[in-house]
Amino acid sequence: xxxxxxxxxxxxxxxxxxxxxxxxxxxxxxxxxxxxxxxxxxxxxxxxxxxxxxxxxxxxxxxxxxxxxxxxxxxxxxxxxxxxxxxxxxxxxxxxxxxxxxxxxxxxxxxxxxxxxxxxxxxxxxxxxxxxxxxxxxxxxxxxxxxxxxxxxxxxxxxxxxxxxxxxxxxxxxxxxxxxxxxxxxxxxxxxxxxxxxxxxxxxxxxxxxxxxxxxxxxxxxxxxxxxxxxxxxxxxxxxxxxxxxxxxxxxxxxxxxxxxxxxxxxxxxxxxxxxxxxxxxxxxxxxxxxxxxxxxxxxx
Numbered sequence: 619x620x621x622x623x624x625x626x627x628x629x630x631x632x633x634x635x636x637x638x639x640x641x642x643x644x645x646x647x648x649x650x651x652x653x654x655x656x657x658x659x660x661x662x663x664x665x666x667x668x669x670x671x672x673x674x675x676x677x678x679x680x681x682x683x684x685x686x687x688x689x690x691x692x693x694x695x696x697x698x699x700x701x702x703x704x705x706x707x708x709x710x711x712x713x714x715x716x717x718x719x720x721x722x723x724x725x726x727x728x729x730x731x732x733x734x735x736x737x738x739x740x741x742x743x744x745x746x747x748x749x750x751x752x753x754x755x756x757x758x759x760x761x762x763x764x765x766x767x768x769x770x771x772x773x774x775x776x777x778x779x780x781x782x783x784x785x786x787x788x789x790x791x792x793x794x795x796x797x798x799x800x801x802x803x804x805x806x807x808x809x810x811x812x813x814x815x816x817x818x819x820x821x822x823x824x825x826x827x828x829x830x831x832x833x834x835x836x837x838x839x840x841x842x843x844x845x846x847x848x849x850x851x852x853x854x855x856x857x858x859x860x861x862x863x864x865x866x867x868x869x870x871x872x873x874x875x876x877x878x879x880x881x882x883x884x885x886x887x888x889x890x891x892x893x894x895x896x897x898x899x900x901x902x903x904x905x906x907x908x909x910x911x912x913x914x915x916x917x918x919x
Contacts, residue, residue: 619644619654631657639666646673646700659683665691665737670698670744672708682714689715693737698744698769709747716755733758740765740792748773752780758787765792778816788820791850794827817843827855831873841880845887853895854888875899 622628630637640661646652652674661684672681685692699708715735734755741763748771749756760766760777761784768774774797781788797813813833817826826847844854860876877899884898 621654623654624657625654626656626660628654628657631660635660636663637661638663640664641666641668642670644669644671644673644677646671646677652676655680659687662687663691664688666694667692668694668696668742670696671700672697673700678708678712682712685713685715689735691737692735694740695735695738696742696767697746698742699746701745708745710743710749710756715759716753733762735759736762739763742767742769743771744769746771748777750776752777757781757784761787762789764789766790767792767794769796770798775812779812782812782816782819784819786820789822790820791822792825793817793823794825796829796831797833798831814840814843818846821846822850823847824850825853826851827853829857831859833858840878841883841887844884848887848889850892851888852892854893855895855897857897857899877901 619625624630653676655677658680664684665688667684667688669681672678681697685695697713732755738759739762741760750773752760757780760781768777771777774795795813813828813830817823824847826844844851858876858878859873864872881898881900
């Protein structure tokens, strides 16, 4: 960031401190990265904060200070970290959103007033390392969201498992996630079925967007999870990739698009006339069978 823009004496810090929306895209490989952002803490009216490309601890500190100033009225937060050897401090708790680390349990009837970020209704996290265990204030933050997007965040399965136990606290209408499961990782077994369990734990989703890589989806009843939101679901986007052998001998593997066995049965668990968008990895012959959805209700197929 050039000097004189977002540093402590920059133009925005001095003359536009009443900004309500800020969107940043930074390049952590730049030799001047992490500098010139000290003025973020002087912005105290933000309702939307988006920052893609956070990589350095100094950037995390600037982000933490900015979030601390805008907690009471922040409505939308989108944070994308960059994985690198110098990004050890890029963790959820380094953002400082929780005001307490109390060890008491979160109950279904816990109110929004307990939320340290009471106005936050939409959150997008990309490559943000989540804690294995979350404190009650952290759970309340996630549980009160209307929109949650997770893109390849370490320990995101653990987060969904915690949220699934909140049950009636979850009021999501939009859930989007990218999961890239490392093949042959022994910890995958412990996460078996967590995604389906989470989606089944509440009702009211209008938009469900999933991109899964090497997730053991065939072992579980994903259709039952979709059926849970039959009355409200408007868009369904599902993309799966799995490792497949290359060549006759199959000595090597590569990721390929994959059609799950439940795709042909999808029409039995959704309400077709409610759909505005449907995107699936499907055999062309099966896709032809869905063609009637594009008339007159669906605008995208």
